[in-house]
Amino acid sequence: MGRLVVISNRVADPRKTAAGGLAVALGQALEASGGLWFGWSGRITEGGTPGEGEVNRQQAGPVQLVTVDLCRDDHDAYYERHSNGVLWPVFHYRLDLADFDGGSISGYRRVNQLFALKLKALLRPDDLIWVHDYHLIPLAAELRAMGCEQRMGFFLHIPLPPPLMLAALPEHEWLMRSLFAYDLVGLQSEADVTHFARYASDELQARAEGDHGWHAFGKTLQVQAFPIGIDVDEFQALTRQREAQDMHDQLRREYARRRLLVGVERLDYSKGLPQRLKAFRTLLQKYPENQGSATLIQIASPSRESVDAYASLRAELESLSGAINGEHGELDWMPVRYIHRNVARKRLPGLYRAAAVALVTPLRDGMNLVAKEFVAAQDPEDPGVLVLSRFAGAAEQLKEALLVNPYDTARTAEAIQRALQMPLAERQQRHQALLQRIRTHDVHWWRERFLRALQATPAQEKTV
Ligand SMILES: O=P(O)(O)OC[C@H]1O[C@H](O[C@H]2O[C@H](CO)[C@@H](O)[C@H](O)[C@H]2O)[C@H](O)[C@@H](O)[C@@H]1O
Numbered sequence: 001m002g003r004l005v006v007i008s009n010r011v012a013d014p015r016k017t018a019a020g021g022l023a024v025a026l027g028q029a030l031e032a033s034g035g036l037w038f039g040w041s042g043r044i045t046e047g048g049t050p051g052e053g054e055v056n057r058q059q060a061g062p063v064q065l066v067t068v069d070l071c072r073d074d075h076d077a078y079y080e081r082h083s084n085g086v087l088w089p090v091f092h093y094r095l096d097l098a099d100f101d102g103g104s105i106s107g108y109r110r111v112n113q114l115f116a117l118k119l120k121a122l123l124r125p126d127d128l129i130w131v132h133d134y135h136l137i138p139l140a141a142e143l144r145a146m147g148c149e150q151r152m153g154f155f156l157h158i159p160l161p162p163p164l165m166l167a168a169l170p171e172h173e174w175l176m177r178s179l180f181a182y183d184l185v186g187l188q189s190e191a192d193v194t195h196f197a198r199y200a201s202d203e204l205q206a207r208a209e210g211d212h213g214w215h216a217f218g219k220t221l222q223v224q225a226f227p228i229g230i231d232v233d234e235f236q237a238l239t240r241q242r243e244a245q246d247m248h249d250q251l252r253r254e255y256a257r258r259r260l261l262v263g264v265e266r267l268d269y270s271k272g273l274p275q276r277l278k279a280f281r282t283l284l285q286k287y288p289e290n291q292g293s294a295t296l297i298q299i300a301s302p303s304r305e306s307v308d309a310y311a312s313l314r315a316e317l318e319s320l321s322g323a324i325n326g327e328h329g330e331l332d333w334m335p336v337r338y339i340h341r342n343v344a345r346k347r348l349p350g351l352y353r354a355a356a357v358a359l360v361t362p363l364r365d366g367m368n369l370v371a372k373e374f375v376a377a378q379d380p381e382d383p384g385v386l387v388l389s390r391f392a393g394a395a396e397q398l399k400e401a402l403l404v405n406p407y408d409t410a411r412t413a414e415a416i417q418r419a420l421q422m423p424l425a426e427r428q429q430r431h432q433a434l435l436q437r438i439r440t441h442d443v444h445w446w447r448e449r450f451l452r453a454l455q456a457t458p459a460q461e462k463t464v
C-alpha cells in the first residue's frame, strides 16, 4: 500500500488527547500506519487574504502533520457559517436550525480549493487519500480538477439525512455530485446508506451497479457502511492508569451511598441534552426512591460557541439544571452536577467506571464514541448499564443497551429506572455482549476495512 494521506478539518497530535470523536479516531488510525495528516491548523489570522494561508509542518512520531492557517473571513465563512451553520443542522435533520441565508457556499468552496492547492504540492502518485467529514465534501473534485489521479476515499462522520431533507440545501445537487469524484464513500450506518441510495436514484438518476456501486456522471462510486469504533485495548489501558483510578476512587468514596449517572458530550443540540435533563427530572418525580440518591454528572464541553444555536442551548441547560436542583435538591445532595468544561480524556474512564448508568441519548448522532468508551471502561464483574438513543449510529450495533426514543421523556425515565434497578446477572450478560461487539468492530477494524475497500476500487476515469 502507498503512503496514507488523511485530510480532516481538525488535526491533532495523536500523542496528545483531543475532545471530539473524529480527532480521537483518526489519531489512533494514523498512529498505527504512519503517514501524513493534513488540515486546518486551528489558527485564525487577522487581516489575511481570503483563499490564502500559511502552511505549518510538524513530525509527531510516525505521523507528519501539515496544517494550514485560515484568515478570519475564510474561517467564518467555511467553518462557522457554512459547515456548522448550514451543513451540520441539515445533516442532523434540523432544518429549523439551519441558517440558509447566513451560509457561505463561496467561502466553503474557497477553503476547499485552498486545501486542495496546498495538498497537491505534497502528494506522491501512489498515495492513498482519505478525506473526512462534511467540511471537505468537494475536496476530491477540486483535487481532480488540478489533475490528481490518486485513489480517493471519503468518510462522513455525521448522519446522511433522507433525500427530501438533503434537498433543502440550495446546493445539494452540486454537493452530492462532488462525491462522485471519490472512488469510495464510507458512511456510519446502514440507515445512512439507504438514504444515499434513495438520493442517488431519485435525485441523480444514478444506476445501481454490483453490491455497493452507483453509476452516474460517467463514473462508478462505491458506497458502504463502515461504523467507526474505538481502540478498546488503549481505552482499557487508560482505565488502569493513575488519573482514571484516582477519579474512580474519589467518585466511589463521594457517592458511596448514592447512585451515579453520567453523560459526556460536546454541548451540541444534536446530543439531546435538554430532553435528557427532562427525563431525569421525570425519574425523580415518578420514582421518589431516587430522591436523595440518583445524581447525574453531566459534562457538556464547550463547542462552536460563536454559532447562535449553541449559545442559546447553553442558556437553556443552565436554566434547566438550576430548576431541577431547586425543585429536588437537599442540603446535602444536588441531583444534577452540570459541568460546562472539557474533561481530559485520560480521566473519563474513571468517571465511566464509577457510574451505574450512562445516558447517551442524542437526537441524532453519526456514531457516538462515548457509548463505546463507557462499555470498554466497565468492570465486567459489576458493570454499569448503557441507556442509548435509537437515533445514534451506535444503536445499529449496540443492541444490548437499553434503547430509547429521547423525545419520549416518560419512557426514557422508565428506561433509566430499569437501568438503575437491573439485576447483576442481566447487567453482566448485556455488558459481555456489548464488549464483544465493540471489540470485534474496533477502530483498527474500521480503518483496515475502509482502506482495503478503497484499494480494491476499480481504476477508472477520474474527472466528474
Ligand atoms: O471539530 P469540532 O467542530 O469541534 O467538532 C468535533 C467533531 O464532532 C463531530 O464528530 C463526529 O464524529 C465522531 C467520530 O466518527 C462520531 O462518533 C460522532 O457521532 C460525530 O458527531 C464531527 O463530525 C467532527 O468533524 C468534529 O471534529
Ligand SMILES: O=c1ccn([C@@H]2O[C@H](COP(=O)(O)OP(=O)(O)O)[C@@H](O)[C@H]2O)c(=O)[nH]1
Pocket (backbone or CB within 6 Å): 018, 019, 020, 021, 022, 024, 264, 265, 266, 299, 301, 341, 342, 343, 344, 345, 348, 367, 368, 369, 370, 371, 373
Ligand atoms: O469533555 C470531554 C468530552 C468528550 N471527550 C471525548 O470526545 C469524544 C466525543 O466523541 P463522540 O463520537 O461521542 O461525539 P462528537 O463530539 O465527535 O460528536 C470522545 O472520545 C470523548 O471521550 C473528551 O475527551 N472530553
